[in-house]
Amino acid sequence: MTPKQKNQQIIDGLESEIEGLKDSLKAEREKYHKSQIMLDEANALILNEKTQGFAKGPHQFDGLTIIIAYYNIPKHIERTLQSCAPAYQNAAKDKIEVIIADNGSTEPLPDDLQQRFPFISKILRTEGKPSPVFALNAAIAHAKFSTIALIIDGAHILSPGVFKNTREVCQLYHRPVINVPQYYLGKVSQNLNPITDAWKRETWWLNRLEWPQKGYNLFKYALFPSENIQRVLHGAIETNCLITTKEVLEDCGAFDERFDEPGAGYANLEIFSRLTNHADNTYVILPGEGTFHQDHDGTTTRKSPEERDQLVEKFRQRYTEVTGLETLLNLKSPQVYGTLRKSCEKIPTISHEYGQVKQGLLTKLANIYVARARAGIENNFHPKLVAGGLTDEREARPPLKPIGQLPEVAKQFGVEPEAMNYLNFLRRLHEVRQPEIYFEIGVDKGFSMALAKCRCVGVDPAFAVTTPLPPRTRLFKEKSDNFFKQKKRAQRLMGDGIDLAFIDGMHLAEYVVRDFINVEKYCKPGSVIMFDDVLPEQMEMAERDRRFNAWTGDVYKIVPILRKYRPDLEVGVFHTFIGQYRKGLAVVKNPDPNSTVLEENYKDIERGIFEEDYAIDSIEHLDTMMQISSYSEFEKFIAI
Structure with missing residues (x-):
């Protein structure tokens, strides 16, 4: 079969799936209308004077x-x-x-x-x-x-x-x-x-x-x-x-x-x-x-x-x-x-009012962009309007000054600073693992998903993709919790199971735990799940309430949680950077789709998150707790 024929086969399959979804939607609408008619008929009986309070x-x-x-x-x-x-x-x-x-x-x-x-x-x-x-x-x-x-x-x-x-x-x-x-x-x-x-x-x-x-x-x-x-x-x-x-x-x-x-x-x-x-x-x-x-x-x-x-x-x-x-x-x-x-x-209503507020915010941000673009700002940074939407995140929140850790870490591992970018680690994972199905929570502009060369499924309530994505990509604009509630759809999308998953969604620990629980259920044996943002370089980045452009939240808590409740998993933590900021990457090997340990203990885990059981008092404390692996160990860790 020629590449053209293969592509046509994929297109035919997608068109067939779309038609099936249309039929399903039509059937659901008819079912909904019938249920409404039944409710109206039932209410008509209830509201009949014989069954109403008039009788008494x-x-x-x-x-x-x-x-x-x-x-x-x-x-x-x-x-x-x-x-x-x-x-x-x-x-x-x-x-x-x-x-x-x-x-x-x-x-x-x-x-x-x-x-x-x-x-x-x-x-x-x-x-x-x-x-x-x-x-x-x-x-x-x-x-x-x-x-x-x-x-x-x-x-x-x-x-x-x-x-x-x-x-x-x-x-x-x-x-x-x-x-x-x-x-x-x-x-x-x-x-x-x-x-x-x-x-x-x-x-x-x-x-x-x-x-x-x-x-x-x-x-x-x-x-x-x-x-x-x-x-x-x-x-x-x-x-x-x-x-x-x-x-x-x-x-x-x-x-x-x-x-x-x-x-x-x-x-x-x-x-x-x-x-x-x-x-x-x-x-x-x-x-x-x-x-x-x-x-x-x-x-x-x-x-x-x-x-x-x-x-x-x-x-x-x-x-x-x-x-x-x-x-x-x-x-x-x-x-x-x-x-x-x-x-x-x-x-x-709230919807109408929020529309007005959104327009007001867009106007304010546009005014910031114009004023700062004219005058220039510190460090020669000029804001950019991304995909016709909001200005760059650094304009919406004050910038947090990097501590300059990148050159030192790169030198320690004997690599160029560019090699420490988190996307290079993701790229290498794709090259080694050759996944058939890649799943991502937190698509954003699509830079990480663009690395895949396989079937992709992405979930993000507010993605704004600005880069070409793989041809067999399905994106869902919704919260990950809501995505997984539709189990039949998730099962159909995941097919034989996820080979490689990247969790980079809401930067709050309880969300990350739920994302892992849900993703693991659809994983193949021998698959890999990655977490972004587990190694903030400054305490300000690790706060639950976001104040600055650079923010990891308390995602780091997923590592001690997994090591405590799931010792059967292999969890590796590695230095990675985005720009000049250290953010860190956790890689989890051999997830078990049949495990219910985290689900059964979720209330205790959540209580521990809020009661600061996994909190850190310094970045030194974090680094010690994480047991960070070296750059060279990454290749060994991800090997099949």
Whole structure:
């Protein structure tokens, strides 16, 4: 077969695979639409008056007990209390009570709080429980009225029609479960604003909006917490103001106290799903009302995207442990009640807002590029616009001065400095190992993947390839955790198994451990897995929070972790450089796809990462711990 015929065969195979994927996508869409029709039919039965609360008559509304969880937000809760006041809610003085459930705060409430807000009937304090669900459940038992509003984050301001609409809904349904939609207070995501200015900024805006006199003006300074540009209210998975009756809570249960982590994890989502999906309850949404989250140092608000993703993943895992379910399913369609104001329809979603922020950042970076290109900067470095995207990473973060280790290390090993570039080590691995399938996490611009001469699979949520890649390359723009969740696809792509893998993704140790666990499952006997960034030359490079252009994070922890939990593996560590910075390369031989040791011990490993079991106090400490091999030993180590 000629090379041309071979290429044509490959093209025909790819076209066939594409057609197969199209057919699969079409089948999945049809399956999805059928499932939606079935859900609608089921909801139609549930919403039939024979199965609704009408059969027993409406709930006897006698007033509203609002239970507010409090933890170290002494200023913010006063705004929340203002929005619960009978006068603000246009209610009779004796029809609203507030119970504050203090979750062991270190910042006490003001002594005169009940005097200034006389509708506060009780302040209950629960000690020694990091999760607010214990305090909230304790408060439910003290509720004066049979209708209860549960506010798990006490920093939410209510719109002024919550009481009125609740009373009217209770006059329609016997067992209502009411969702007051939640919003962020502000024009941009709160984690993008400095926390030090948050209170002052929000005070200025609330005064400008004439709040609390004009309560519905809150919608003019709000952001909808969804990635869906369509802003679908009925797709909610939680509410920060869940309103229902004592009967429902006694029958279905209140908060599940197994969600005992700080912030309560998925407890609010779980109770929302459990109550709204119950066949005897009527799920109602108030699209014209809302709760508005004030910017404070909450459990997830001030986390970096990576930290927040990590925390949410922990919450998700705990949810699965508690419920036995992998996914939150909110199947019941809501009844919609109340007036939908024009101001509600114009609120941007996170997706739209992030688009605006991204454009603003691009503009700022472009301005930096122009200014510095005109004036020149230290060391004659001029920023470059890469692939029409962001400027070079060194422009986004301050440069960290190299310590000048490269010439010394190269001389020690008797080679030219260029030989120590990490790409030369990768190139040699390809030459010696001759892989049939090469897998890479962290494609970036494609320089390392371009070294391969075989079938390649790459995963990177933000790759921006600027160099030609091998013809049989498949790239997936997603996080590696998500990539491996689609097991059938991964199995099909890996074929007979991975021969050579390069892990250069998220520079945080727990991510690297998960990447190794997932990659090893698809490895052939005798294969090799490499890790980049295991030998930072400066402590600043090894920090978990990135501050400078040169960053390895705490990837180095993978080496002691593997040596502790997997002594069956051969792990070699070698000096490598990128430019003038030492970054290091770890090579792992003979991974075992049948091993479950790391998976079974992952929680202990993760705890060890966060509790600094593998931390270093100096680069000298790191070098000693790593047992670095010499340049000449690399050839022996990678030999088949």
